[in-house]
Amino acid sequence: MTDRRGGAPRSEAARLAILRATARLFLQRGFAHLSIEGIAAEAGVGKQTIYRWWPTKSDLVAEALLEGMLMPEHVVPRFDGALREDLVHWMRTVMAFVDDPRHDEMLKSLVAAGTVNPAIGERVRENLGADADLVRRLERGVIDGELPATAPVGSIVELLIGAIVLRIVVRSDADQEGEAERLVDVVLGRYAPGEG
Amino acid sequence: MTDRRGGAPRSEAARLAILRATARLFLQRGFAHLSIEGIAAEAGVGKQTIYRWWPTKSDLVAEALLEGMLMPEHVVPRFDGALREDLVHWMRTVMAFVDDPRHDEMLKSLVAAGTVNPAIGERVRENLGADADLVRRLERGVIDGELPATAPVGSIVELLIGAIVLRIVVRSDADQEGEAERLVDVVLGRYAPGEG
Amino acid sequence: MTDRRGGAPRSEAARLAILRATARLFLQRGFAHLSIEGIAAEAGVGKQTIYRWWPTKSDLVAEALLEGMLMPEHVVPRFDGALREDLVHWMRTVMAFVDDPRHDEMLKSLVAAGTVNPAIGERVRENLGADADLVRRLERGVIDGELPATAPVGSIVELLIGAIVLRIVVRSDADQEGEAERLVDVVLGRYAPGEG
Amino acid sequence: MTDRRGGAPRSEAARLAILRATARLFLQRGFAHLSIEGIAAEAGVGKQTIYRWWPTKSDLVAEALLEGMLMPEHVVPRFDGALREDLVHWMRTVMAFVDDPRHDEMLKSLVAAGTVNPAIGERVRENLGADADLVRRLERGVIDGELPATAPVGSIVELLIGAIVLRIVVRSDADQEGEAERLVDVVLGRYAPGEG
DNA sequence: GTGTAACCGAGACGGTACGTCTAGTCTTGTA
DNA sequence: TACAAGACTAGACGTACCGTCTCGGTTACAC
Incomplete structure (x- = not known):
C-alpha cells in the first residue's frame, strides 16, 4: 500500500527524545531562547533529524503542545451544574x-x-x-x-x-x-x- | 544646578534616526526579523549608540510605538451618539x-x-x-x-x-x-x- | 580503524582559501592590520571556520608561513666554496x-x-x-x-x-x-x- | 618670546598621569593589550588630551620609555677592567x-x-x-x-x-x-x- | 543474499546577528 | 586654550545559531 521503497523507518525513540527536549527547554527558557541546536544536543540527536521532520521551530512546539508536554494540566471543566x-x-x-x-x-x-x-x-x-x-x-x-x-x-x-x-x-x-x-x-x- | 560634569549631550538627531529606522524595519519585516545591526545601518548610526540608550530591542520598539511611529492610524473614536x-x-x-x-x-x-x-x-x-x-x-x-x-x-x-x-x-x-x-x-x- | 565518530571531514578547499587570504592580506597590510573578519571575507568563508581550526591570528600566520606563502623567496644558500x-x-x-x-x-x-x-x-x-x-x-x-x-x-x-x-x-x-x-x-x- | 596665542598651558600633571598610566598598563598587559581608552581611564584624563599630544600609541610608549618608566633598571655597565x-x-x-x-x-x-x-x-x-x-x-x-x-x-x-x-x-x-x-x-x- | 533507500548521530560549512570593546572625532561646561 | 567627560560613527572581536551538506553506520524492504 505504501510506496516506500525501503529504508529504515522513522525512529520513535528519536521523535520522543526531541519532543521531550523541546518541552523541557521551552519550559525552562521560553520560546524566544529555544534553539534547534540546543534541542538536538539535549535530545542526543543530529540536527538534520529535526529538520527532516519539522519545518520550523514553532511546528516542533505545536507538536509538543499537542502531545500534552507543555500544558499537562490542561483544564478539564466540570460542567454539571447551573x-x-x-x-x-x-x-x-x-x-x-x-x-x-x-x-x-x-x-x-x-x-x-x-x-x-x-x-x-x-x-x-x-x-x-x-x-x-x-x-x-x-x-x-x-x-x-x-x-x-x-x-x-x-x-x-x-x-x-x-x-x-x-x-x-x-x-x-x-x-x-x-x-x-x-x-x-x-x-x-x-x-x-x-x-x- | 545640573550635576552633569561634561560630555556632549545626547544627540536628538541620532535618537530620531534610530526610532524611524526601527519603525520602518518593523513595519517591513516584523519584530522577529528586526535586527539591531540592521537598524544601525539603516539609521546611519553606530551600534553602540543604540545599546547605550536602549537595553533591549523591545524597549526600542516600545519607544517607537510611544512616538506614534508604528500605529499612526491610531483609532480615535467618535463618541457622540447613543x-x-x-x-x-x-x-x-x-x-x-x-x-x-x-x-x-x-x-x-x-x-x-x-x-x-x-x-x-x-x-x-x-x-x-x-x-x-x-x-x-x-x-x-x-x-x-x-x-x-x-x-x-x-x-x-x-x-x-x-x-x-x-x-x-x-x-x-x-x-x-x-x-x-x-x-x-x-x-x-x-x-x-x-x-x- | 579510524575513530572519527561522524561529521563531514575538514574541507581542504576552505583551509587553503583561508591561508591564501591570510597571506595576501598580511603582505598587503602587515600583521597589525590583519583582521579575522577581513580574512574570512577575502576567503569567502565563515568566521567560525577560522576560529574552529586556529586559536589565534598568529597561529594562522604561522601556518601560512610554514606553507611558504609569506616568504616564498626563502633564501637557499649555496655552500660550495671556502x-x-x-x-x-x-x-x-x-x-x-x-x-x-x-x-x-x-x-x-x-x-x-x-x-x-x-x-x-x-x-x-x-x-x-x-x-x-x-x-x-x-x-x-x-x-x-x-x-x-x-x-x-x-x-x-x-x-x-x-x-x-x-x-x-x-x-x-x-x-x-x-x-x-x-x-x-x-x-x-x-x-x-x-x-x- | 613664545608665539603661543593664549589659553591654558599644557598641564604637566596630566602629562605625567598619562605617561604613568601608560607605563603601568604596559607593564601589566603588554603592548598588544594597551588601549588609549584604558590609559585615559586609568589616568583620569579625557581621551582628547592624549590625542592632542601624541599621534599614536607607540609614541606614547616611546616617551614613557624615554622617561625611564618602562626599563627603570637600565643596565649601566661598569667598564673599568680589561x-x-x-x-x-x-x-x-x-x-x-x-x-x-x-x-x-x-x-x-x-x-x-x-x-x-x-x-x-x-x-x-x-x-x-x-x-x-x-x-x-x-x-x-x-x-x-x-x-x-x-x-x-x-x-x-x-x-x-x-x-x-x-x-x-x-x-x-x-x-x-x-x-x-x-x-x-x-x-x-x-x-x-x-x-x- | 544483496542491493537500494531512507534513517540515524555527528559535525563542518557559509552565513547573520549578537553584545562588547576600542579607535579616533566631536561637543559640551569649567577653569 | 586646555581640560574631563562623554556622545558620536565605524568596525573588529569572539560566540551562538541558522539551515544545508557530507560523512560513516544502521535498518528494513524488494529483488
Whole structure:
C-alpha cells in the first residue's frame, strides 16, 4: 500500500527524545531562547533529524503542545451544574492557572509562538478554554432555556477566551477579587442591564 | 544646578534616526526579523549608540510605538451618539483595522513583543482600544443612565479588548458579518437575556 | 580503524582559501592590520571556520608561513666554496633581501608576530638563516679544519642571525658598504685579533 | 618670546598621569593589550588630551620609555677592567635581565613596538646595550691596544646587541652555561681562530 | 543474499546577528 | 586654550545559531 521503497523507518525513540527536549527547554527558557541546536544536543540527536521532520521551530512546539508536554494540566471543566455556576467555576480555574506566576513565562511564550504558528494559537485556545466543551455547554444552555435562543454562543466564547488571552499578554496587577463572576455576569447580561 | 560634569549631550538627531529606522524595519519585516545591526545601518548610526540608550530591542520598539511611529492610524473614536451606536461604531472601526491583511504582520509582531515587554503590551492596548476613552464613555453611560450603576465597566472593557487581541492572535477566517454588533450586544446584555 | 565518530571531514578547499587570504592580506597590510573578519571575507568563508581550526591570528600566520606563502623567496644558500666566501655570499643575499624596502613591512610584521607566537619566531629564523644549513656548513668547517675544533658554532650562528634580526627591527640607514664581510670577519676572528 | 596665542598651558600633571598610566598598563598587559581608552581611564584624563599630544600609541610608549618608566633598571655597565672582562660582565648582566621571566612580556612587547616605531627600537637598543658606552669602551680598547686598529667596532656592537634581541624574540630554552663568554670570545676572535 | 533507500548521530560549512570593546572625532561646561 | 567627560560613527572581536551538506553506520524492504 505504501510506496516506500525501503529504508529504515522513522525512529520513535528519536521523535520522543526531541519532543521531550523541546518541552523541557521551552519550559525552562521560553520560546524566544529555544534553539534547534540546543534541542538536538539535549535530545542526543543530529540536527538534520529535526529538520527532516519539522519545518520550523514553532511546528516542533505545536507538536509538543499537542502531545500534552507543555500544558499537562490542561483544564478539564466540570460542567454539571447551573449555567452561571459552571461558567464561573471554569473561569476561576482558568484564571488561577493563568495568574500562577510559574505559568507566566510559558503562557506568554505560547501566545508569542501562536502569533507565528496558527496551529499553536488554536491549540492554546483549546487547552485554555476547553473550547469545544465550552461551546457545547452554552448550546445546551440554549436548549435548556438557560439562555435565549438568540444568544450568540460563538461571540460569547470569543469574549471570554479573549479576556483570558488579554490577561496573559498584559497582566494587570490589580487585585481583582470576584473578576471571574463579573466577567461571566457581563456576558450573561446579568448586571441588571440598562435600557441603553 | 545640573550635576552633569561634561560630555556632549545626547544627540536628538541620532535618537530620531534610530526610532524611524526601527519603525520602518518593523513595519517591513516584523519584530522577529528586526535586527539591531540592521537598524544601525539603516539609521546611519553606530551600534553602540543604540545599546547605550536602549537595553533591549523591545524597549526600542516600545519607544517607537510611544512616538506614534508604528500605529499612526491610531483609532480615535467618535463618541457622540447613543451608547450602543458609539460602541458598535468603535468596534467596527477597530475590527476593520485589525482584519486588514496589511496590518496582520505588524499587529501579530506587536502582540508577540508585548509578551516580552509589558510597556508594549499596554501601549498596544491603549492604541487599539483608545482604552481611557472607552472607559470614560462607559462611565458616562452609567451616569446618563444608559447603563445600570452596577455595570462593571472595567470588566466590559477587558472583554471587548480581549476579543480584539484574540482576533489578532488567532485570526478566525469565518465570514463574520455583524460580529461587532453581536459582541457589543453581548456585553450590553442586549441579546434578550435568559433568566439563567 | 579510524575513530572519527561522524561529521563531514575538514574541507581542504576552505583551509587553503583561508591561508591564501591570510597571506595576501598580511603582505598587503602587515600583521597589525590583519583582521579575522577581513580574512574570512577575502576567503569567502565563515568566521567560525577560522576560529574552529586556529586559536589565534598568529597561529594562522604561522601556518601560512610554514606553507611558504609569506616568504616564498626563502633564501637557499649555496655552500660550495671556502668557508669565508660561503658565509659572505649567504650574508650578502640575506642582507639584500632584508634591506629591500618592499620586504620591510612584511619582515617587521613577522618579527612582531614572532614575539607573540614562538612558532613564528622560529620559522622566520629558519627561513632567514637557513638555520640548519648554516650550522651544518660551520660544522663541516670544523671538520675540514677551516675552523678550530673549539669554535662555538651555535654562538656564531646566534650572532649572525641576531645581526640580521636587529637590522629588521631597527634599520640603520647608514650606507654600509661591505658590512656583510665585516660581520663575517668578526665572527671568524679575521680582523687581525688583538691580544686583549 | 613664545608665539603661543593664549589659553591654558599644557598641564604637566596630566602629562605625567598619562605617561604613568601608560607605563603601568604596559607593564601589566603588554603592548598588544594597551588601549588609549584604558590609559585615559586609568589616568583620569579625557581621551582628547592624549590625542592632542601624541599621534599614536607607540609614541606614547616611546616617551614613557624615554622617561625611564618602562626599563627603570637600565643596565649601566661598569667598564673599568680589561676588555674581555668588561664585555663579559656587561653581557652577563644584560642576559640575566633578558632571561628573567618577569621581563619577558615587557621586552617582547617593546621589540614589537619597536617594529612600528623606530624611536622605540633605538631607545630599547640603547637601554639594553648602553649603546654609546659600549662603542666607547670598544674604541678605548682600540686606542689601548686591546683591539687591533682594524677592528670594526660598529659591526661588533651590531653582533652583540643582535644576539640579545634575537634572544628576546626567540627565546632558546637550552641551558646555556657560559654563553656570555662564548659570544664575547667569538667577536673578539678568541676561540683560537682557524686559518680559514 | 544483496542491493537500494531512507534513517540515524555527528559535525563542518557559509552565513547573520549578537553584545562588547576600542579607535579616533566631536561637543559640551569649567577653569 | 586646555581640560574631563562623554556622545558620536565605524568596525573588529569572539560566540551562538541558522539551515544545508557530507560523512560513516544502521535498518528494513524488494529483488
